[in-house]
Amino acid sequence: xxxxxxxxxxxxxxxxxxxxxxxxxxxxxxxxxxxxxxxxxxxxxxxxxxxxxxxxxxxxxxxxxxxxxxxxxxxxxxxxxxxxxxxxxxxxxxxxxxxxxxxxxxxxxxxxxxxxxxxxxxxxxxxxxxxxxxxxxxxxxxxxxxxxxxxxxxxxxxxxxxxxxxxxxxxxxxxxxxxxxxxxxxxxxxxxxxxxxxxxxxxxxxxxxxxxxxxxxxxxxxxxxxxxxxxxxxxxxxxxxxxxxxxxxxxxxxxxxxxxxxxxxxxxxx
Numbered sequence: 053x054x055x056x057x058x059x060x061x062x063x064x065x066x067x068x069x070x071x072x073x074x075x076x077x078x079x080x081x082x083x084x085x086x087x088x089x090x091x092x093x094x095x096x097x098x099x100x101x102x103x104x105x106x107x108x109x110x111x112x113x114x115x116x117x118x119x120x121x122x123x124x125x126x127x128x129x130x131x132x133x134x135x136x137x138x139x140x141x142x143x144x145x146x147x148x149x150x151x152x153x154x155x156x157x158x159x160x161x162x163x164x165x166x167x168x169x170x171x172x173x174x175x176x177x178x179x180x181x182x183x184x185x186x187x188x189x190x191x192x193x194x195x196x197x198x199x200x201x202x203x204x205x206x207x208x209x210x211x212x213x214x215x216x217x218x219x220x221x222x223x224x225x226x227x228x229x230x231x232x233x234x235x236x237x238x239x240x241x242x243x244x245x246x247x248x249x250x251x252x253x254x255x256x257x258x259x260x261x262x263x264x265x266x267x268x269x270x271x272x273x274x275x276x277x278x279x280x281x282x283x284x285x286x287x288x289x290x291x292x293x294x295x296x297x298x299x300x301x302x303x304x305x306x307x308x309x310x311x312x313x314x315x316x317x318x319x320x321x322x
Contacts, residue, residue: 055195059161060232063102063124063197064253069306070101070282071299072235072255073289076128079106079149080135086290096295099303102126104164104284107155117159126199127160129187134168134203142206144168146180152190163191164235166201167226170208170218181229188230199255200231209237216242223250235284238275247279258285265292265321269305269312276306293322 064070075093077084087093090109094116097103100123103116107127110117117125131149133141146166155163165187169177184200191198202222208215216239223234223246233253239246247254256275262268268288275283283306292298301319304310310318 056192056197056232059124059195060197063126063162064233064281069276069280069308070255071303071306072102072104072126072282072284073097073100073123073299074104074257074284074286075290076105076109077286078109079128079131081138084287086287086295093290093295097123097289097299099296099299101282101303102162104128107150107158107160110159124161125159126162126164127155127158129155129163129165130183132166132168132203134206135166140206143173143176144171144180144203144205145176146183148183148187152187152194152196156194156196160196162197162199163187164199164201166203167222167229168203168205169222169225170205172205184226185229192230197232198230199233199235200226200229202226202234202236204237212240215239216245220246220249223254227252233281238271238278238280240274241278243275243278243280253281254279255282255284256280258283258288261287261291265298265301266312266316268298269301269315269321272302273305273312276308282306294320297321 090112091114094113102124104126129150130146132146134144165184167184188198219239227250235255238256272283289295297319301315304315
């Protein structure tokens with residue numbers, strides 16, 4: 053047992069699914085719906101297992117991380133142009149935004165770094181790997197778990213076979229570069245292949261806001277059934293009619309205690 057294992061075990065307890073809520077969208081979207089007031093949004097997330105945010109925004113998280121049963125603090129370390137969807141960036145240039153040491157000083161207990169490959173430039177792919185590997189080395193030296201975020205180039209999600217193949221391969225690459233867990237997209241019925249090919253925990257992200265709240269619960273259920281250790285949802289929680297109730301329902305589904313339909317009924321979701 054070491055520091056990384058202790059910290060990761062708190063976020064991802066053995067045999068129990070975890071729900072992480074992402075509130076780091078402001079780095080690339082600005083003050084979007086549900087996050088105009090980050091402090092107010094954060095204080096609704098006390099029942100999450102972990103909350104992902106920019107390390108510089110931990111200071112605006114209000115009382116979220118105070119007390120015994122608080123969520124784990126997860127800080128995003130690098131900045132990725134591909135996340136700036138409203139500006140239609142396509143080349144996935146990634147830069148280090150903060151060191152692991154500085155993020156820990158700000159309050160981080162776990163860190164996250166993004167990696168995008170197949171950018172169309174071998175030089176750019178190699179640079180992205182270099183940034184990720186440097187952060188993995190820093191996190192290892194400090195005993196801080198690193199979640200690798202596997203993200204695709206623009207347009208790849210519209211080609212399901214290529215998209216799945218990319219996620220499957222890139223997850224293994226990120227694991228071998230030093231990640232302790234991975235956040236990535238659910239690739240439908242073949243997602244079990246992603247899990248099987250990667251010997252570290254996989255967390256399925258929620259991506260865009262679903263039309264119905266039960267659709268998001270069903271996505272989480274399918275991902276966990278395929279072997280995901282939990283989910284990382286952002287807009288589906290933040291933009292829910294009642295974020296606290298939706299989060300409670302999501303936790304019941306991810307932990308296998310309720311089916312999506314029963315959870316939707318119990319917590320009066322739409």
